[in-house]
Amino acid sequence: MIVGNWKMHKTIAEALEFLKKLPSGLCAEDIYLAVPFTALSSVADAAGTKLKVGAQNVSEHKEGAYTGEISIRMLKEAGATFSLVGHSERRTYYHETNQSIAHKLKACLQQGFKPILCIGETASERKAGHTQAVLEKQLSEGIQGLTSEEVLCLAVAYEPVWAIGTGHTATAEMAQETHKLCRELLKKRYTADIAAKIPILYGGSVNPNSIEQIIQQPDIDGALVGGASLEVDSFVKIVTIAREYKS
Ligand code: PEP
Numbered sequence: 001m002i003v004g005n006w007k008m009h010k011t012i013a014e015a016l017e018f019l020k021k022l023p024s025g026l027c028a029e030d031i032y033l034a035v036p037f038t039a040l041s042s043v044a045d046a047a048g049t050k051l052k053v054g055a056q057n058v059s060e061h062k063e064g065a066y067t068g069e070i071s072i073r074m075l076k077e078a079g080a081t082f083s084l085v086g087h088s089e090r091r092t093y094y095h096e097t098n099q100s101i102a103h104k105l106k107a108c109l110q111q112g113f114k115p116i117l118c119i120g121e122t123a124s125e126r127k128a129g130h131t132q133a134v135l136e137k138q139l140s141e142g143i144q145g146l147t148s149e150e151v152l153c154l155a156v157a158y159e160p161v162w163a164i165g166t167g168h169t170a171t172a173e174m175a176q177e178t179h180k181l182c183r184e185l186l187k188k189r190y191t192a193d194i195a196a197k198i199p200i201l202y203g204g205s206v207n208p209n210s211i212e213q214i215i216q217q218p219d220i221d222g223a224l225v226g227g228a229s230l231e232v233d234s235f236v237k238i239v240t241i242a243r244e245y246k247s
Pocket of ligand 1: 005007159163164165166167203204205206224225226227228
């Protein structure tokens with residue numbers, strides 16, 4: 001599962017240029033693209049079966065007086081099938097908490113909309129030896145109240161904050177160790193079978209050079225890709241390499 005995150009990049013015209021350049025042989029099965037709200041409808045129309053189109057954030061509320069927010073129903077109508085939830089940039093700049101993230105996850109799953117829960121420690125938390133505690137808290141508080149059936153539709157993205165947009169990818173061993181920890185936590189909460197079925201993606205400066213090592217790790221089921229998803233060449237290379245190892 002490879003998920004591109006365009007963040008606040010690309011107008012509708014630029015997004016359609018990207019879509020035009022995508023090879024026709026791509027198949028939506030395992031490729032996801034989180035685009036700006038404004039480009040959702042056009043990209044979904046143009047994408048056809050090449051990829052799944054989604055949002056980068058979603059409201060936990062169904063509708064009402066929430067200025068500036070976008071509901072799941074609105075996203076679905078625009079052609080979105082999933083949303084990132086709790087990206088570190090939203091936690092940092094817009095003060096999203098584990099509690100509000102849990103509400104968003106529940107709302108998505110109750111309305112048949114796939115959420116990708118993002119978790120990750122900062123550089124100072126890692127340095128202080130708090131990585132495990134931070135991830136356990138973000139994951140367990142995020143998924144609180146989700147039934148076994150609901151959690152099976154979730155994907156988790158482990159994204160060390162110090163690796164996002166910095167060019168410093170975590171080593172494959174470091175990422176595997178953390179993914180294993182997340183898998184264990186899911187196993188404790190649910191069952192080994194359920195834990196094995198939930199995709200855990202790695203994110204943080206993934207590019208065509210780093211994906212090969214990362215994707216070979218047993219508990220890494222895919223990648224969340226920011227910068228390298230903005231160019232067709234690098235995004236398609238990442239998808240192609242990942243498929244070699246995981247298909
Ligand atoms: C991200 O946006 O989640 C991300 C991982 O960005 P980048 O690949 O640019 O580090």
